[in-house]
Amino acid sequence: MQELFVIKIGGNVIDSEAGLQSFLKDFAAIEGNKILIHGGGKIATKMGEQLGIESKYINGRRVTDDATIDLVTMVYGGLVNKKIVAQLQSLGCNAIGLTGADGNIIPATKRPVKEVDFGWVGDVESSKLKVESLKLLLDSGLVPAFAPLTHDGQGHILNTNADTVASSLAVALSYMYDVRLIYCFEKKGVLENVDDDESVIKIINKKTYQQLLSEQKLFAGILPKIDNAFAAIDAGVKEVLVGDANDLIQNTTGKTSGTLFIN
Numbered sequence: 001m002q003e004l005f006v007i008k009i010g011g012n013v014i015d016s017e018a019g020l021q022s023f024l025k026d027f028a029a030i031e032g033n034k035i036l037i038h039g040g041g042k043i044a045t046k047m048g049e050q051l052g053i054e055s056k057y058i059n060g061r062r063v064t065d066d067a068t069i070d071l072v073t074m075v076y077g078g079l080v081n082k083k084i085v086a087q088l089q090s091l092g093c094n095a096i097g098l099t100g101a102d103g104n105i106i107p108a109t110k111r112p113v114k115e116v117d118f119g120w121v122g123d124v125e126s127s128k129l130k131v132e133s134l135k136l137l138l139d140s141g142l143v144p145a146f147a148p149l150t151h152d153g154q155g156h157i158l159n160t161n162a163d164t165v166a167s168s169l170a171v172a173l174s175y176m177y178d179v180r181l182i183y184c185f186e187k188k189g190v191l192e193n194v195d196d197d198e199s200v201i202k203i204i205n206k207k208t209y210q211q212l213l214s215e216q217k218l219f220a221g222i223l224p225k226i227d228n229a230f231a232a233i234d235a236g237v238k239e240v241l242v243g244d245a246n247d248l249i250q251n252t253t254g255k256t257s258g259t260l261f262i263n
């Protein structure tokens with residue numbers, strides 16, 4: 001099978017113009033099949049403040065009411081996605097910007113209301129992804145760049161965590177490719193001590209994960225990232241790595257510097 005890189009870039013890096021540009025330069029230089037998934041949570045929160053739309057997160061997921069789904073559709077599907085595509089084009093990378101509604105690639109279900117009503121948040125069912133069209137794009141030399149938006153098949157856009165979009169695409173594509181999933185963010189990897197960039201945990205399995213949880217060394221956004229990473233490795237993705245956006249080149253060329261997931 002051919003190799004495919006599925007690479008996710010997080011909102012903290014996107015928020016910095018220089019950080020994003022440097023990451024995209026490295027991403028553009030990767031040879032072979034590749035797909036980018038971007039977040040943008042921080043930018044949506046800032047734009048929301050300007051428009052008087054308050055951001056509320058529960059368990060790492062944005063509560064997405066009517067005003068918020070319009071906000072994130074504009075910010076993720078418009079501003080962030082199209083800026084990234086234009087920058088990749090300027091770097092000679094023939095990117096094509098997509099949401100999960102385009103080509104019906106990522107159908108999802110509106111999260112059922114239990115204790116919390118998350119509003120227009122979509123849960124992806126990995127078995128329903130339609131990734132054959134991605135192969136056609138990749139075979140013709142295009143580089144898909146996904147915004148973290150999905151759809152419900154009834155005319156509604158849904159807001160889906162970008163880490164989940166990345167792992168869902170990686171899993172669905174692993175039937176056609178040897179997929180290497182890399183989560184890029186602003187830290188060196190999963191850290192033993194979040195304030196010490198030298199404390200990277202080189203390899204993590206479920207046992208060490210449980211231990212880190214019991215020692216309360218993990219909190220906030222790293223938790224859904226780790227859950228998504230395990231979901232991907234359990235479902236047949238060949239390699240899953242969490243690492244620094246600045247280390248993308250070395251993480252794609254074998255000298256990995258981040259945290260590798262094993263099951």
Ligand SMILES: Nc1ncnc2c1ncn2[C@@H]1O[C@H](COP(=O)(O)OP(=O)(O)O)[C@@H](O)[C@H]1O
Nearest residue numbers: 010011012185189190191194217218219221222
């Ligand atoms: N042990 C840990 N190692 C690394 N990051 C951690 C850890 N515990 C908590 N975090 C937090 O998780 C955040 C990453 O999650 P998130 O903000 O969702 O990333 P992204 O930018 O990819 O969306 C880091 O910025 C950090 O504050």
Ligand SMILES: CC(=O)N[C@@H](CCC(=O)OP(=O)(O)O)C(=O)O
Nearest residue numbers: 011039040041061062160161162
């Ligand atoms: C449902 C949900 O929480 N969606 C996320 C999608 C963006 C995202 O995941 O961006 P980062 O990768 O930058 O965090 C949100 O709106 O924040």
